[in-house]
Amino acid sequence: MRTVEYTRQGDAAQVLTLREEARRPVPGSGEVLVRMLVRPVHPGDLIGVEGLPGQPEQPEQQSGARTPGVEGMGVVESAGADVRAPRPGQRVAVFPAPGTWSDFVAVPAELAVPVPDGVSDETAALMLVNPLTLRMLYRAVEEALSGQTGPVLQTAAGSxxxxxxxxxxxxxDLQLINLVRSTSGAEQVRTSYPSQPVIATCDDDWREQVRLHAGERGVRVVLDCVGGAMTQDLAELLADGGTLISYGRLGSGTTPLEALPLMARALTVRGMSILRWTNRTPEERAQDVAFAQDLARNTPDLLEVAADYDLADFKAAVEHARRPAKRGTVLLTTPRTADSGNGAAR
Ligand SMILES: NC(=O)c1ccc[n+]([C@@H]2O[C@H](COP(=O)([O-])OP(=O)(O)OC[C@H]3O[C@@H](n4cnc5c(N)ncnc54)[C@H](OP(=O)(O)O)[C@@H]3O)[C@@H](O)[C@H]2O)c1
Incomplete structure (x- = not known):
């Protein structure tokens, strides 16, 4: 079995290594062992490996070897005691399943979601994290809008x-204004969503363009995954009483909290992490998973793949995942063997 791992945070190209061993994990009670076939390279995986500037490594992350990856798909290899479903041979998507950049991972059976028939392995590998993130972000937007229809401004709209x-x-029918960083990126988003304004932040007057599109009401909510130095501009574009929802950190630089007009303009800043999804009730989680399964079945083109790399080519995959103007998500694959279950898109 092959496992990508790191023992200290740092540049992914430097700290990630591949380990091979004969031993496989043994599923404990209530767990299944999944023979992983496909897993994504998400920006959040790389934050786990590299950390964030200015934020210390979490104490629980400081000892021993760690393996990146929180989601992916594969085939159930075996089940521990007290597991009624899923059964060996079944295709599943797993999340949250720390360490999916490995040929095998043991996960609680309830976090191994059956892949609907007809959904390809590649789509299944992307079925959970981003669709569940959408659900959590959308709920946060609805709370912040409290009945209004927008306008909402989002950064990195081509992601x-x-x-x-x-x-x-x-x-x-939400009024959305899309921000991207390049003219070519703007063109791509415009082609996919012609009814929504798209503004490139490489234009000197991008802030003016946002104000024009937002109209008199101003931007009610910003959905931001760029952060860094841009936070200042985004907060200034918010209408009084508006909310900035921070869910990523693609940009460089920093903005001190004290630099934002929080008090004078009654602004709210809140964070959102998919790693808190397990705090939702079992009923809410079941609804979210059903949404993700429907999305994978009915609109697989929304879960676009940038490229496939063998797990052993993780360095090339990480480089590709960071390439500007990449579209879709880079995947790491393990070849199917005769005993890794039925065909891909059943
Ligand atoms: N909080 C959570 O739970 C959660 C969950 C999922 C994702 N996320 C976050 O959501 C964001 C998007 O993830 P994804 O998987 O959708 O990404 P993705 O498909 O890899 O796309 C990345 C996008 O970010 C843009 N970008 C990269 N660096 C940028 C910068 N410095 N300034 C502006 N734009 C930049 C790229 O634009 P170009 O096309 O111009 O290169 C590209 O469109 C990430 O920040 C990720 O961490 C958060």
Whole structure:
């Protein structure tokens, strides 16, 4: 079995290594062992490996070897005691399952979600994190809007999550303004979502363009995954009483909290992490998972793949995942063997 791992945080190209061993994990009571076939390289995986500037490593992350990855798909290899479902041979998508950049991972059976028939392995590998992120972000937006229809401004609109948000805005009649960093990126988003304004932050007057599109009401909510130095501009674009929802950190630089007009303009800043999803009630989680399964079945083009790399080519995959103007998500694959279950898209 092959496992990608690191023993200290740092540049992924430097600290990640591949380990091979004969031993496989043994599923404990209530767990299944999944033979992983496909897993994504998410920006959050790389934050786990590299950390964030200015934020200390979490104490529980400081000892021993760690393996990146929180989601992916594979086939149930074996089940521990007290597991009624899923059964060996069944295709499943797993999340949250720390350490999916490995050929095998043991996870609680309840976190191994059956892959609907007809959904490809690649789509299944992307079925949970980003669609569940969309659900959590959308709920946060609805709370912040309290009945209004917008306008909402989102950054990195060409990202995989950004495109899910654009599609949801069309479905729910939400007034969305898309920000991207390049003219070519703006053109791509415009082609996919012609009804939504798209503004490139490489234009000197991008802030003016946002104000024009937001109109008199101003921007009610910012959905931001860029952060860093840009936070200052985003907060200034908010209407009084508006909310900035921070869910990523793609940008560089920092903005001190004290630099934001929080008190004078009654602004709210809140964070959102998919790693808190397990705090939701079992009923809410079941609804979220059903949403993700429907999305994978009915609109697989919203879970776009940038490229596939063998797990052993993780360095090339990480480099690709960071390439500007990449579209979709890079995947790491393990070849199917005769005993790794039925065909891909059943
Ligand atoms: N909080 C959570 O629970 C959670 C869950 C999922 C995702 N996320 C976050 O959501 C964000 C998007 O993730 P994803 O998987 O959708 O990403 P992705 O598909 O890999 O796309 C990344 C996008 O970010 C843009 N970008 C990269 N660096 C940028 C910068 N410095 N300034 C502006 N734009 C930049 C790229 O634009 P170009 O096309 O111009 O290169 C690209 O469109 C990430 O920050 C990720 O960490 C958070």
């Amino acid at each position: 995989s999550v950004g495109r899910l948000i654009s599609a949801a805005a069309v479905r729910h």
